[in-house]
Amino acid sequence: MKLLVTGGAGFIGSAVVRLAVARGYEVVNLDALTYAACLENVAEAAESPNYAFEQADIRDRAALDRIFATHKPDAVMHLAAESHVDRSIDGPGDFIETNITGTYQMLEAARSYWTQAGKPESFRFHHISTDEVFGSLGAEGQFTEDTPYDPRSPYSASKAASDHLVRAWAETYGLPVVLTNCSNNYGPYHFPEKLIPVVILNALAGKELPIYGDGSNIRDWLYVEDHADALLTVLEKGKLGRSYNIGGENERTNLELVQTLCGILDRLRPKTPSSNGEGVGHNAPSYADQITFVTDRPGHDARYAIDPTRMREELGWRPSVTVEEGLEKTVQWYLDNEDWWRALQDRKGVGTRLGVKA
Numbered sequence: 303m304k305l306l307v308t309g310g311a312g313f314i315g316s317a318v319v320r321l322a323v324a325r326g327y328e329v330v331n332l333d334a335l336t337y338a339a340c341l342e343n344v345a346e347a348a349e350s351p352n353y354a355f356e357q358a359d360i361r362d363r364a365a366l367d368r369i370f371a372t373h374k375p376d377a378v379m380h381l382a383a384e385s386h387v388d389r390s391i392d393g394p395g396d397f398i399e400t401n402i403t404g405t406y407q408m409l410e411a412a413r414s415y416w417t418q419a420g421k422p423e424s425f426r427f428h429h430i431s432t433d434e435v436f437g438s439l440g441a442e443g444q445f446t447e448d449t450p451y452d453p454r455s456p457y458s459a460s461k462a463a464s465d466h467l468v469r470a471w472a473e474t475y476g477l478p479v480v481l482t483n484c485s486n487n488y489g490p491y492h493f494p495e496k497l498i499p500v501v502i503l504n505a506l507a508g509k510e511l512p513i514y515g516d517g518s519n520i521r522d523w524l525y526v527e528d529h530a531d532a533l534l535t536v537l538e539k540g541k542l543g544r545s546y547n548i549g550g551e552n553e554r555t556n557l558e559l560v561q562t563l564c565g566i567l568d569r570l571r572p573k574t575p576s577s578n579g580e581g582v583g584h585n586a587p588s589y590a591d592q593i594t595f596v597t598d599r600p601g602h603d604a605r606y607a608i609d610p611t612r613m614r615e616e617l618g619w620r621p622s623v624t625v626e627e628g629l630e631k632t633v634q635w636y637l638d639n640e641d642w643w644r645a646l647q648d649r650k651g652v653g654t655r656l657g658v659k660a
């Protein structure tokens with residue numbers, strides 16, 4: 303089976319590419335290589351004869367038509383997007399253009415290719431989206447696939463719009479689609495502007511560990527390699543036209559998450575007592591001492607949580623990694639892969655506070 307994966311040089315797309323190639327799929331990775339991309343992420347897959355790369359922008363219809371005609375994929379896994387909420391607050395235009403117009407161009411290119419191929423029922427357009435389209439939860443409840451959409455940031459609104467377009471192309475033109483809406487991912491190759499890598503890398507650099515607001519916002523964390531496995535499961539076994547919520551079953555407040563990361567770092571890379579004698583003797587110094595509370599993100603959603611029943615009962619899928627195991631593997635990965643993250647720290651906006659303009 304040949305997959306056309308968009309955004310395959312990004313964080314989640316590259317996990318999909320690595321896993322799919324390892325499982326014997328043929329993979330064409332289509333990516334514009336924006337600031338968020340890194341071809342290093344797919345270096346191991348790029349060795350395989352089953353892998354091809356196409357640098358292209360999903361808004362460029364002519365390029366998309368050429369890529370479909372050249373590679374003749376059996377399925378599309380559409381992950382290419384602008385993905386950082388804070389950047390969407392500072393500059394929503396790119397999110398509208400890539401996430402909405404780009405998805406429209408992908409749908410039209412896929413529809414044209416699929417129509418010319420005789421509309422095979424086996425074709426799939428798998429749209430990868432976020433649980434943020436459902437808005438913000440209070441202390442109770444979880445998002446199901448039937449939760450009404452209520453996006454609250456330019457990022458989540460643009461992803462909600464793209465979800466609507468995909469469903470419309472299925473209803474109107476019969477394009478065979480599946481959709482997934484997933485909770486927050488973390489793991490290896492996470493771009494160093496997102497919360498977990500920021501905390502690990504600031505901790506190691508002796509910098510403040512910024513927590514937005516009071517740190518009480520709750521997210522449901524999923525290890526990225528579990529997400530990639532879930533996506534291939536939905537592609538293979540998901541019912542046509544259906545959407546699936548994918549979660550980690552791991553709700554944590556941001557403060558709890560950062561404290562857990564500090565505890566792991568304290569074990570794996572203990573801080574040395576400072577030269578002024580602080581931390582010598584009774585209490586060893588902890589990275590948690592670097593935690594700092596900063597101005598909250600405007601419109602910061604309080605809580606996201608996924609009801610995983612459909613994935614579990616229809617497709618027999620559940621995450622394999624607990625948040626404790628996943629965070630430990632992630633911290634170890636950043637400790638072992640300094641060359642990877644150092645090279646990305648020079649990119650525009652990385653290491654600065656974004657998304658406070660509103």
Ligand SMILES: NC(=O)c1ccc[n+]([C@@H]2O[C@H](COP(=O)([O-])OP(=O)(O)OC[C@H]3O[C@@H](n4cnc5c(N)ncnc54)[C@H](O)[C@@H]3O)[C@@H](O)[C@H]2O)c1
Nearest residue numbers: 309311312313314334335336338339359360382383385487
């Ligand atoms: N990160 C999360 O926690 C999370 C959770 C749920 C869903 N998602 C969704 O999963 C997908 C991937 O997220 P990610 O975190 O890997 O994002 P990412 O920002 O790490 O990667 C996005 C990739 O898309 C590429 N891209 C951006 N604009 C493009 C364009 N116009 N044309 C072609 N390529 C372009 C980038 O170069 C990059 O390689 C997104 O659709 C996102 O909405 C992410």
